[in-house]
Each structure stands twice: as C-alpha cells, then as structure tokens.
Amino acid sequence: MRYRRLGPSGLQLSELSLGSWVTYHNQVDVDAAVEMLAAAFDAGINFFDNAEAYALGKSEEVMGQALRRLGWARDSYVVSTKFYWGLVREGCTVNRRNTLNRKYLMQAIDGSLRRFGLDHVDLVYCHRPDPHTPIEETVGAMSDMIRQGKALYWGTSEWSADEIRAAWHIADRHHLHKPVMEQPEYHLLHRQRVEKDYARLYEDIGLGLTTWSPLASGLLTGKYREGVPAGSRASMDSMAFLRDRLTDARRNEAVAQLAPIAAELGGTLAQLAIAWITKNPRVSTVITGASKLSQLQENLGALAVADRLTPEVMARIDAITAPLAQ
Numbered sequence: 076m077r078y079r080r081l082g083p084s085g086l087q088l089s090e091l092s093l094g095s096w097v098t099y100h101n102q103v104d105v106d107a108a109v110e111m112l113a114a115a116f117d118a119g120i121n122f123f124d125n126a127e128a129y130a131l132g133k134s135e136e137v138m139g140q141a142l143r144r145l146g147w148a149r150d151s152y153v154v155s156t157k158f159y160w161g162l163v164r165e166g167c168t169v170n171r172r173n174t175l176n177r178k179y180l181m182q183a184i185d186g187s188l189r190r191f192g193l194d195h196v197d198l199v200y201c202h203r204p205d206p207h208t209p210i211e212e213t214v215g216a217m218s219d220m221i222r223q224g225k226a227l228y229w230g231t232s233e234w235s236a237d238e239i240r241a242a243w244h245i246a247d248r249h250h251l252h253k254p255v256m257e258q259p260e261y262h263l264l265h266r267q268r269v270e271k272d273y274a275r276l277y278e279d280i281g282l283g284l285t286t287w288s289p290l291a292s293g294l295l296t297g298k299y300r301e302g303v304p305a306g307s308r309a310s311m312d313s314m315a316f317l318r319d320r321l322t323d324a325r326r327n328e329a330v331a332q333l334a335p336i337a338a339e340l341g342g343t344l345a346q347l348a349i350a351w352i353t354k355n356p357r358v359s360t361v362i363t364g365a366s367k368l369s370q371l372q373e374n375l376g377a378l379a380v381a382d383r384l385t386p387e388v389m390a391r392i393d394a395i396t397a398p399l400a401q
C-alpha cells in the first residue's frame with residue numbers, strides 16, 4: 076500500500092480506502108464487517124468512510140461494533156462521517172434534515188459518536204451543500220466541532236468549486252479551521268468536477284480529494300453487460316434509481332471495449348477502473364466499496380495494475396471512455 080497526504084494536511088491516507096454506503100447493515104453484518112475491515116487493514120488500508128445517513132445510522136453502529144471487536148489502536152486508523160440528510164423521516168423534520176445549520180450539525184456529531192462508540196471521528200464532511208444556511212454558519216459549526224475535539228479535519232462532498240472557495244475564505248478570514256478535502260464522485264465515466272471544475276482549487280487552497288464510487292456502483296466491473304444480476308446493487312429495491320444508468324447500452328459497450336485492455340495488463344475490469352483513478356495525483360484516496368470479501372480482495376489488486384498503466388495505455392482508455400464521461 077502507498078499513502079498520500081490528505082490535501083494540505085499532514086494526515087496520510089492509504090491510496091485505497093473502504094466505505095460502507097449501501098453495504099453495511101443491508102448486505103454486510105457485523106461479522107462480515109469484521110472480516111472485511113481486517114482484510115483491508117492487513118493490506119494497509121487505514122481509512123474507513125461512513126455517513127450518518129447510511130442505513131439511517133445503522134452503518135455507523137455496524138462499523139463501531141466491528142471496530143470494537145477488532146480492538147485496533149485508535150491511532151492506527153482514520154474514520155469519517157458526513158452530515159446533511161439527517162435521520163428524521165417522519166413528523167416535523169424542520170431543522171433536522173437536508174440542512175447544514177449549526178443546531179443540526181452540533182447535535183448530529185454527538186449522535187454519530189454515540190453510534191460509533193468513539194470519542195472523535197477523524198474526518199467529517201458536509202455531505203451536500205445547503206443553499207438555505209449561510210456558509211458562515213456552517214463553517215463556524217464545522218470549525219467548532221474540531222475545536223471541541225469531536226473531529227480532526229473537515230471537508231465537503233459534492234460542493235461546487237465556488238462554494239468550497241467561499242468556505243475556505245470565510246475560515247481564513249476568521250481564523251477558523253479550513254476545509255481540507257472534498258468527496259466527489261470520480262471514475263472513468265464521471266470526470267468533469269474533479270478534472271475541470273476544481274482545477275484551480277488544488278493549487279489555490281491545496282484541496283485534497285477522497286473520491287467515491289470508483290466502479291460507478293459496479294458498472295465498471297462489467298457485471299451489468301447482460302442486465303441486472305441477482306444479488307447485485309441494482310437488484311435491490313432501494314437502489315432501483317440506479318438501474319437505468321447501470322444497464323445503459325452505450326456505457327456497457329464502453330466497458331466491453333475496456334475488457335481486452337484489462338486482460339492485457341493481467342488484471343480485471345474492476346482493477347483497471349480503480350487503478351486509473353490512482354493515476355490522478357490530485358486524488359488523496361480512492362474510496363472503494365464491496366459487498367463481499369472476494370470483491371475487496373480483487374479490488375486491492377488494482378495497485379499492481381496501476382504500475383502497468385503506461386501513458387500509452389492511459390490514452391487508449393481515454394479514447395474509449397472520455398466521449399461518454401460526464
């Protein structure tokens with residue numbers, strides 16, 4: 076495993092990390108989480124991503140229980156959470172969901188720490204921008220979380236370049252803790268934000284990236300070329316909104332064209348897709364996902380494939396995928 080600095084911070088994250096969206100509580104119980112976290116940790120992964128909204132808090136509980144069972148030293152791993160959607164779905168939800176107001180954020184961090192059974196998380200993200208709360212208020216609350224020792228670094232997820240820059244300048248002007256990382260979707264078929272919109276932020280504020288959905292929810296493994304396989308993410312009722320994108324004929328045709336390149340490199344499509352992301356030096360860590368141990372083990376092989384991605388191979392991959400990428 077190789078490690079990269081998280082943006083301008085001194086924190087080093089493993090090039091590959093592991094997240095819990097969709098999987099924890101739904102597909103991965105505490106026993107499976109223990110097994111997969113252990114395999115990841117043994118391979119050198121030191122960052123585990125989570126969010127309040129994942130399985131409505133249950134994902135944090137599963138990860139917390141697994142971490143307790145594993146008994147790792149707290150200084151040996153990095154864990155995150157994210158806030159925006161809230162946990163309340165019924166009754167009066169005002170101030171409790173789809174917000175980054177101070178009241179929600181300060182109470183949300185306490186709830187997450189309780190579910191994890193931890194006294195702090197390392198990284199905390201604003202999971203989406205909130206156009207209804209002044210950015211000053213959100214920056215103040217995130218900075219206070221850090222001052223109180225409940226989180227160590229903060230960042231954003233799917234914020235526009237302007238919003239990130241505004242937050243950074245507010246923090247700078249008021250001597251508050253600045254955002255150090257963004258968590259954007261980034262993979263072969265989704266590139267605009269990372270490669271174009273954020274381009275100036277890397278030099279200007281040193282923005283780090285912890286990127287998500289490296290396999291486009293599984294599309295880039297080739298598993299959706301013949302439709303939706305039983306037991307896959309797209310087969311889940313709660314994930315039905317992904318089906319059209321995952322079975323899109325043009326995207327699956329591009330994946331088919333990548334297959335011989337993966338084979339030439341002695342790897343799989345999943346490994347090729349993940350390896351491609353690691354070639355972008357702006358990426359601090361690629362957050363992978365897996366519903367099974369065997370997937371995690373396969374995906375870890377991406378690091379070896381990355382060493383074989385020459386500029387010539389990168390150009391061939393680009394020719395196939397760039398025309399379809401958003």
Ligand SMILES: NC(=O)c1ccc[n+]([C@@H]2O[C@H](COP(=O)([O-])OP(=O)(O)OC[C@H]3O[C@@H](n4cnc5c(N)ncnc54)[C@H](OP(=O)(O)O)[C@@H]3O)[C@@H](O)[C@H]2O)c1
Binds near residue numbers: 097125290
């Ligand atoms: N900030 C945000 O808004 C945001 C949004 C999404 C995700 N994330 C983070 O990013 C992490 C990764 O995202 P993701 O889960 O969407 O990543 P992904 O790599 O695009 O998709 C992972 C899923 O693809 C399938 N898969 C993985 N490896 C495979 C393999 N080798 N062969 C066949 N199928 C394989 C599995 O689903 P099945 O087996 O069920 O098909 C797995 O759960 C999340 O856990 C979360 O921490 C953040």
